[in-house]
Amino acid sequence: MNMDLxxxxxxxxxxxxxxxxxxxxxxxxxxxxxxxxxxNAFTTVTGELALEQAKKADVAISKDxxxxxxxxxxxxxxxxxxxxVKTTCSSKMLENFVPPYDAMVMEKLNxxxxxxxxxxxxxxxxxxxxxxxxxxxxxHNPWDLDRVPGGSSGGSAVVVAAGEAVCSLGSDTGGSIRQxxxxxxxxxxxxxxxxxxxxxxxxxxxxxxxxxxxxxxxxDCALLLNAISGHxxxxxxxxxxxxxxxxxxxxxxxxxxxxGIPKEYYVEGMxxxxxxxxxxxxxxxxxxxxxxxxxxxxxxxxxxxxYYIIAPSEASANLSRYDGVKYGYSYKDGTMWExxxxxxxxxxxxxxxxxxxxxxxxxxxxxxxxxxxxxxKVRTLILxxxxxxxxxxxxLITPTSPTVPFKIGEKTDDPLAMYLSDICTLPINIAxxxxxxxxxxxxxxxxxxxQIIGKHFAEETILRVAYAxxxxxxxHKQKPEIK
Amino acid sequence: xxxxxxxxxxxxxxxxxxxxxxxxxRMSEQLSDLLxxxxxxxKVNTDDVPPTAQSVNLESVMRGEDIKPSLSPxxxxxxxxxxxxxxxxxxxxxx
Numbered sequence: 001m002n003m004d005l006x007x008x009x010x011x012x013x014x015x016x017x018x019x020x021x022x023x024x025x026x027x028x029x030x031x032x033x034x035x036x037x038x039x040n041a042f043t044t045v046t047g048e049l050a051l052e053q054a055k056k057a058d059v060a061i062s063k064d065x066x067x068x069x070x071x072x073x074x075x076x077x078x079x080x081x082x083x084x085v086k087t088t089c090s091s092k093m094l095e096n097f098v099p100p101y102d103a104m105v106m107e108k109l110n111x112x113x114x115x116x117x118x119x120x121x122x123x124x125x126x127x128x129x130x131x132x133x134x135x136x137x138x139x140h141n142p143w144d145l146d147r148v149p150g151g152s153s154g155g156s157a158v159v160v161a162a163g164e165a166v167c168s169l170g171s172d173t174g175g176s177i178r179q180x181x182x183x184x185x186x187x188x189x190x191x192x193x194x195x196x197x198x199x200x201x202x203x204x205x206x207x208x209x210x211x212x213x214x215x216x217x218x219x220d221c222a223l224l225l226n227a228i229s230g231h232x233x234x235x236x237x238x239x240x241x242x243x244x245x246x247x248x249x250x251x252x253x254x255x256x257x258x259x260g261i262p263k264e265y266y267v268e269g270m271x272x273x274x275x276x277x278x279x280x281x282x283x284x285x286x287x288x289x290x291x292x293x294x295x296x297x298x299x300x301x302x303x304x305x306x307y308y309i310i311a312p313s314e315a316s317a318n319l320s321r322y323d324g325v326k327y328g329y330s331y332k333d334g335t336m337w338e339x340x341x342x343x344x345x346x347x348x349x350x351x352x353x354x355x356x357x358x359x360x361x362x363x364x365x366x367x368x369x370x371x372x373x374x375x376x377k378v379r380t381l382i383l384x385x386x387x388x389x390x391x392x393x394x395x396l397i398t399p400t401s402p403t404v405p406f407k408i409g410e411k412t413d414d415p416l417a418m419y420l421s422d423i424c425t426l427p428i429n430i431a432x433x434x435x436x437x438x439x440x441x442x443x444x445x446x447x448x449x450x451q452i453i454g455k456h457f458a459e460e461t462i463l464r465v466a467y468a469x470x471x472x473x474x475x476h477k478q479k480p481e482i483k
Numbered sequence: 484x485x486x487x488x489x490x491x492x493x494x495x496x497x498x499x500x501x502x503x504x505x506x507x508x509r510m511s512e513q514l515s516d517l518l519x520x521x522x523x524x525x526k527v528n529t530d531d532v533p534p535t536a537q538s539v540n541l542e543s544v545m546r547g548e549d550i551k552p553s554l555s556p557x558x559x560x561x562x563x564x565x566x567x568x569x570x571x572x573x574x575x576x577x578x
Contacts, residue, residue, distance in 0.1 A: 330565070
């Protein structure tokens with residue numbers, strides 16, 4: 001039997017008892033064994049634990065106790081705390097860190113009977129757009145192994161694209177779910193800030209971070225979002241608001257919907273093939289009944305600067321906890337201050353140091369008003385602009401990235417060029433609104449992602465647009481041949 | 484916007500990160516480049532615009548003062564690089 005299944009397909013077969021979770025899990029562990037030497041997507045594979053969880057799921061299923069994720073093999077980005085299983089953030093700093101508790105999303109997945117296959121590689125502390133900042137190894141794009149899978153949730157995107165897991169969780173601070181989803185031709189959503197609890201997500205930039213699903217199709221995205229959403233008093237920014245059944249919003253047409261195309265997203269440096277693919281996709285959305293108009297978000301060109309002041313500032317505060325005293329890497333041979341400074345010198349990689357330095361500078365005496373406060377004010381203008389445009393439009397359509405996946409090594413020496421690859425996704429985190437990237441075609445065999453953006457808590461709206469488009473196309477059914 | 488070697492060392496000290504000579508040079512160049520790019524923000528008129536700290540309208544979230552179980556000292560200290568009894572062991576702060 002073909003075991004390359006979506007969540008909903010696997011669920012049906014598990015429910016009808018045509019396959020067992022142990023069979024399904026064994027298939028994925030075998031697949032991991034076969035392709036991992038080429039993709040390098042996992043930092044840790046938890047084979048034994050997965051089979052134990054699968055056995056438990058099979059017992060539950062035998063008693064007809066089955067939820068949509070029961071027995072489904074999933075991978076977890078290595079920034080989400082998993083009790084008793086190493087959570088490294090792909091950093092030397094946390095290479096041997098074993099969390100004493102589960103993140104809220106893990107509590108939810110465990111209660112739902114999901115099977116964890118392992119932890120997915122990422123840019124160190126989620127800072128990066130290519131996984132090249134992992135302290136351990138670079139993950140390879142299964143569509144072209146010489147190219148990056150995007151980042152920072154590169155491992156999470158690759159395992160789904162390469163058939164190494166049914167689905168995965170990532171985290172997104174400036175595009176870290178959507179950009180790799182686009183680069184790997186899978187579905188990836190950043191929910192509204194506050195929709196999913198950040199409890200147990202290792203903090204990068206706390207006003208921007210959000211956990212979200214990476215899946216093979218839009219139905220799976222809705223199912224996984226159902227499972228992880230909801231209020232949690234341990235994250236005071238999670239919003240006490242009921243969680244709808246997101247699968248109910250999936251309808252095959254877009255009659256009466258108004259979609260905006262923000263012209264500022266078509267930046268200099270956007271590849272023609274990407275712009276053309278999105279144009280073709282927009283025509284398809286019109287055929288499905290949507291009214292499409294060009295809109296303007298004039299402060300978009302400032303989003304990069306706003307983001308790269310606010311995110312590093314918050315990171316510099318959050319990462320001050322790594323002092324070699326409480327957990328993590330520890331240099332022990334000097335005085336107290338020497339130990340702290342050496343711990344941080346040895347434990348952090350170049351990009352993390354760069355961002356801590358940048359953030360420390362922006363927050364330092366004499367510069368705070370000119371940089372950090374200024375960025376927070378421009379953030380307000382960006383937020384207001386989104387609010388205004390969503391009074392007239394149900395959703396916005398943009399490319400997820402200005403380019404197709406780039407070559408490994410191409411941008412590692414030029415931080416600004418690397419940062420520009422998130423130009424279309426950063427504003428969405430600044431505004432806190434939800435965005436989803438879905439497969440929208442290929443340029444010379446390399447994936448193009450389309451981003452659909454909605455207003456705060458309008459996940460149902462963007463899922464409906466995503467679903468209608470997906471049903472009218474077959475990009476999501478194309479799988480890479482890993483050479 | 485050019486960060487001098489002294490400024491880089493000052494920031495590194497605030498951030499408590501030791502830097503090698505090569506890192507000091509590279510940081511000075513790369514941070515200067517980035518800050519130069521970010522100067523575009525100064526062009527935006529933000530008179531009378533309040534700052535945004537986060538995008539969801541929740542303010543001063545409180546919880547009840549309920550006593551609940553927390554992690555055991557053993558769990559909390561399990562990852563401690565140096566431990567003595569139920570304490571983290573550190574080098575002297577004042578000598």
